[in-house]
Ligand SMILES: Nc1nc2c(ncn2[C@@H]2O[C@H](COP(=O)(O)OP(=O)(O)OP(=O)(O)O)[C@@H](O)[C@H]2O)c(=O)[nH]1
């Protein structure tokens with residue numbers, strides 16, 4: 001049941017209850033004094049430093065907590081400012097915002113777009129439109145407004161003042177989803193760091209809001225406001241410093257974890273196992289493709305950002321060569337820059353790969369745009385020299401003309417369906433031909449006691465012929481340098 005089906009007065013009552021709740025929060029907030037900040041509190045925060053930051057919200061609560069609360073998005077109205085491009089572009093963007101909001105667990109009640117040259121510096125949408133938005137919020141019974149962009153702290157506050165419910169922006173929403181889905185220690189730490197980075201400049205906003213509240217209604221901005229602003233500002237300075245310290249600590253920890261991952265990657269490199277990275281827009285079907293290609297049970301969800309941590313699997317080509325296949329975090333348009341930074345780690349993996357499978361959702365209304373925005377990030381992380389195969393996924397659901405158009409525009413592309421398996425054998429064969437060829441061609445006669453070496457030649461090299469003789473296995477193969485060194489004693493020349 002939706003709110004719009006309820007009688008008007010119920011809606012109004014609900015709205016006023018919400019307003020009361022908002023005031024309660026304000027009261028709670030104004031009870032804060034710098035003196036509350038005792039040693040025990042800091043200690044508790046310190047111990048919680050690596051705990052997952054559950055989410056960010058503009059819910060006006062305790063400004064000293066760095067572990068901001070869950071967004072608890074429930075009933076949201078979306079609002080976008082359409083500055084350039086076609087009406088279709090603007091609608092796609094809002095549709096994506098709706099998908100993001102649903103992923104975060106919200107119920108999307110409505111969405112509006114305003115055509116403007118640029119967002120209003122004070123309230124994001126124009127002030128007249130903000131009033132209309134207020135009506136829409138009341139009418140639909142929404143408790144949150146989600147803006148399709150990154151808003152300044154001032155814009156968030158001013159818009160919140162008009163619509164009287166919490167206002168969050170696209171960045172906070174994405175951060176919230178990231179926080180809900182990050183699984184590994186590193187992933188969680190990176191999300192926390194990004195959240196703190198997002199929060200830092202916004203503390204001033206909370207402070208202003210606090211002093212305004214404490215200044216009391218009706219009075220001018222001077223007087224009581226001034227008297228209470230002093231301690232408020234000090235408090236914010238303390239918070240800022242603590243957040244900065246935490247961020248520094250977290251950066252060090254991430255650097256350590258990164259070192260561990262680096263070692264693993266070097267290990268793979270040393271073993272010369274070719275690597276394939278699956279990249280692509282969020283929800284394109286990357287995890288599904290990984291499952292199809294390897295039979296691995298990786299989480300597949302019809303939600304954006306189902307995957308946040310790189311998942312690496314071993315896989316085999318039809319000719320029997322072993323390679324690694326890495327699933328990656330989905331890209332999304334307008335990914336705030338500090339988020340790109342935070343998630344660079346998984347993208348570095350892409351840069352190190354021997355081949356990128358760039359998955360695009362063929363059933364999406366604007367697949368070309370997704371291709372372009374993912375490529376931008378690939379360039380950003382210096383992975384543009386890695387060969388790429390464009391995998392147009394969801395061919396079972398895509399429209400034939402769209403598929404044709406994509407395959408014409410992209411020279412190195414293949415249409416597949418990770419769901420039905422269509423095109424998967426062809427893709428596997430293609431991967432086989434794209435993987436780097438091993439370096440040394442040799443012939444060895446391995447005694448039957450050296451079965452392990454035979455297996456390695458199959459897994460890491462390319463066996464051209466194999467013959468079982470009275471003395472052992474006679475193999476002709478191409479292998480990498482290190483394996484060649486191990487095989488040296490068994491080369492005919494060495495047996496002389
Ligand atoms: N019809 C159809 N749906 C597909 C296909 N492949 C994936 N899907 C669906 O698309 C949704 C997203 O799939 P995922 O594999 O989780 O996508 P992803 O790219 O890994 O998404 P993130 O990890 O969130 O970035 C799921 O509902 C899948 O069932 C396909 O070939 N055809």
Ligand SMILES: [Mg+2]
Pocket residue numbers: 286287288299305306307327
């Ligand atoms: Mg995934």
